[in-house]
Amino acid sequence: MARPASGSKQQERQRLIAEHILREGTVKIDGLHEQFEISFMTIHRDLDELEARGLIRKSRGWVTAMSSSVAEASDVFRQGQQEHEKAALAAAALEFIAAGQSVFLDDSTTTAQLAPLVAARAPLTIITNYLTLMNEVRQAREIALIGLGGTYMTWSSSFLGSVTTNSIRSIAADLFIMSSSAVIDDVCYHHSQQTVEVKRAMFESAARRILLLDHTKFERRALHALLAITDFDEVIVDDHTPPETVDRLRNRGISLTVAPSLSES
Incomplete structure (x- = not known):
């Protein structure tokens, strides 16, 4: 055995x-x-x-x-997808974090790539509903962790529901960094309505909002509309994103950062 x-x-x-x-x-x-x-x-x-x-x-x-357009793949699977692109997006996002800030991080495996990086911006306050992320940053020096409770969902390793959203609405954070399951007609979509509600609450409770998207998100579909790309203060994409997509987003007036591959930086 x-x-x-x-x-x-x-x-x-x-x-x-x-x-x-x-x-x-x-x-x-x-x-x-x-x-x-x-x-x-x-x-x-x-x-x-x-x-x-x-x-x-x-x-x-x-x-x-x-896994389908109406059922999000679990974080066990998502953690192994586009790992290099996610790492590049996280490295680029770190440049928008300043010491002393309070930062919402959503329950995406993309923002989870920030876990080993945030100590470089300490002191910080990290606020998240993602249990995987909580476990990653809880012992980091000078990182204050606010773990958002609620109903625990094993498929996403995160806390969701009204308890979570009510907790978020009692907080005013400096920054929110999130990702999305899919982008359709420049609108972010997600498979879970409960996840949408939590991300929207974080968005509304933060002074500045940053969206991380690897290139595959523009090729996917999901069920529930979340937020328009134009709602974000900064959008970060990886360097495998088609040039025509990058040009189109910039022509819409979106502040866009193309994260270089870490092997090339």
């Missing part, structure tokens, strides 16, 4: 399993046991957790991907 994995190893394994299932669509559970060389008990435990996060569905020896 396989020995219990540490938290980080288990998370990485689950991410790889999720990527494989989403790529294939439907796979046999026996095949996953053989491919990842882990016990049946471990594979079923991993699949149960991924199913609880709303990413996959188990049925009679098979497992099926559940």
Whole structure:
């Protein structure tokens, strides 16, 4: 029997399993046991957790991907997508953060890339509903953490609902940094209405707002309208964004930063 994995190893394994299932669509559970060389008990435990996060569905020896335009892929899967682009966006966003500020960070895996960087701007106050981010920054020196409670959603590893939004509305922050699931006709969209409500509350409670978008967001669709790109004080895109998209956004009067790839900077 396989020995219990540490938290980080288990998370990485689950991410790889999720990527494989989403790529294939439907796979046999026996095949996953053989491919990842882990016990049946471990594979079923991993699949149960991924199913609880709303990413996959188990049925009679098979497992099926559940990601679609109306169901956001879980953070386990999203953490492994466009990692280099997200890191570049976070590095560019850091330039807009000043010491002493209070900063809302949403529950996106893009803004989570700021976690190892914010110490360079300490002292700071970080305000977030994203449990993964809370765990990353809670021990950083001179970083005050305000964790927003509410109803915990395993699929997003974040707190959502009326308790969360009411807490946000009692705070006046200097800055809000967020990402979005998709951009359609220059409007940000998200799969979850509850997530939309939390992001809007953060937007309304911040003095300055920054939007981070990797190039794939312009190719995707989601269900619920969030905010227009023109509502933000600054939009940061990665350098794989098509030049015609960059030109069009700038022609609309949007303050736009193109984040260079870190390997080239």
